[in-house]
Amino acid sequence: MDITVFCSAAALDDRYTAPAKEFAALLGKRGHTLVWGGSDAGLMGVLADGVKEAGGRLVGISVELLAHKTYRGADELVMARDLPERKAALLARGDAIVVLVGGLGTLDELTEVLELKKHGLHTKPVVVLDSAGFFAGLRSQLVRMAAEGFLPRPLDELVFFAEDADSALAYLEAAGEASAA
Template sequence: MKSLCVYCGSRPGNDPSFQEAAIAVGREAARRGCRIVYGGGKLGLMGATAGAARDAGGAVFGVIPDFLVEMEGVLEGVDHKIVTNMHERKMMMYEESDAFLTLPGGIGTLEELVEVVSWARLGLHRKPILVLDINGFWAPLKELLGHFVEKGLADKNLVNDLKFVKTVEDVFETAENMSLRARA
């Protein structure tokens, strides 16, 4: 895996373990030579992940729409591209990534995750999709996905399209294993 797209909040959240995990993901990506692709801002968990990767000598590529530059700022010392809208941002992040990781975040983070899962369901890609479920943050989503399947509104393979993991170490090992299976 050469590039990991990280979806996460532009806020830090109120659980310190969210920030700790974001920093650990950035550092581990740098240690493994895996570039972080992210939403381009310098705030919250996004900024923590990208800043940690940058500070550990890793490669980082941020994609931010022009209207968010003033609101979120741009992280200094990383490659970035300023685009015109959210659709362009998400497509560029998708194209630049080998796998997707979701950390805690709000509605924008959820929307990004749901979009790449939907694309996987439609057969548009086979890239690994992971969710780092810190302190059960994403447990309601996992339950909701199971509910869709249980009620006959989604194929049972929906829950196989993304992997919920508990640790940063699991993120990279699981993504590598999923990548190998996708290529087979």
């Protein structure tokens, strides 16, 4: 599978980098391709290094604004004109979406992916790897939105919250097998 990952480009501590490294190693060992923002910075670089070290393939989709931070070891590097074009290309290129910890950009990417899925504009599985409970507040808000009728589809049809790398990848692989059947 080509798995698009949205995450931070910030340097983070071990409670966030360790799950990213674990996920990256699993992704590479199982022969999946990482599609990501193309950066060598922070968590993005950690993720790319881990996939590469485990023998996986890397497809970076960067933007002219951040060209100076591109990952030099990518198997393929695509340059988008701007951030909206990059976000669209990342969504289009992946068979599935995974969200790791991140800031406003990552939150923007996640909410757009969920909004598009809510409207049936894609059917790709979406997984949030909830490292160290980082997304607990967002999860709580989404549960409330569902309970109070703000979501036209059940929350579990939109997103899966994984507690660890194994369950994240297991969910994606099961979803991939189900869609292939």
